[in-house]
Amino acid sequence: MGLKIFFDVDYTILAVDNSLRPGTRDTFEKLISDGHDVYIWSGVGLRNAEIRHHDLEDLVSGVYRKPIQNYVAGLLEFDVPHWPDFVIDDYPEIVETFGGVVCQPYYFRSASDDEMERIYGIISEFAETGESAQVGYRAATNGRPPTQE
Template sequence: MNIFIDCDYTILAWNGRLRPGVKELFQRLTGDGHALYVWSGTGIRWGEVKMHGLESYVTGCFHKPLFDYQSRLEGMGITPRPDLVVDDYLDIVKALGGIKVRPYVQEDATDSEMKKVYQILSSLSPNGHHPTNSSQEALFPGPA
């Protein structure tokens, strides 16, 4: 799957520090054959991706639409289309399908949200959006 991952408060705290477990998540997902994209409403964030040593796991960085998500993807040059998004903002997760994470604002060494993301993704069938265990409240189906 093409997995699109938000930056601020999803993988980065307010001060730009990396959330616990992000590198391990990226390693595991690329190891499982997924393509990872990092996008952000504030622009293209290769700088932070490289600063945190994640560039070998990331296929592309994009500027993320902040509204009319579906219809603006093409005009913003976002290809391929996301199969699944990971974001702290519920609206985009509901619109595009994916996993809503708890916002990571303050640094917290005990945060285990990235492990939860991997567990949910592991429960999906290879083509996504069909949880084999349906008790995942953070998972939202993609558009029909």
């Protein structure tokens, strides 16, 4: 079953200088090819300009504002039309709510950063088995409401 996978922006896919984390495009392409959908959200607001700037628009199914507290209620408040099945963020709390990966923060441009490959591995394992023992993986503490899409 395809997952709706939500990526944070700052320090998850973008460094302080707004450069794109190595492997981001490749990882998005692989996830989509595996049957998943990739979404972008940010606590700062809508980041369409950055997604366009890095030429990721063709891979991203939606760009949303991310709740920074009361995450589940925030989906409705910020018009996020999908339940996030899997969240990748450098900030643990939202990951612990929906389940996903707390990633190593990407602050500074680094050609040798291989976190995206590791994230892809965890997502693949989760998609297959429903869990992962790898560092950074968090199971959801807030189950998907049965009535929500």
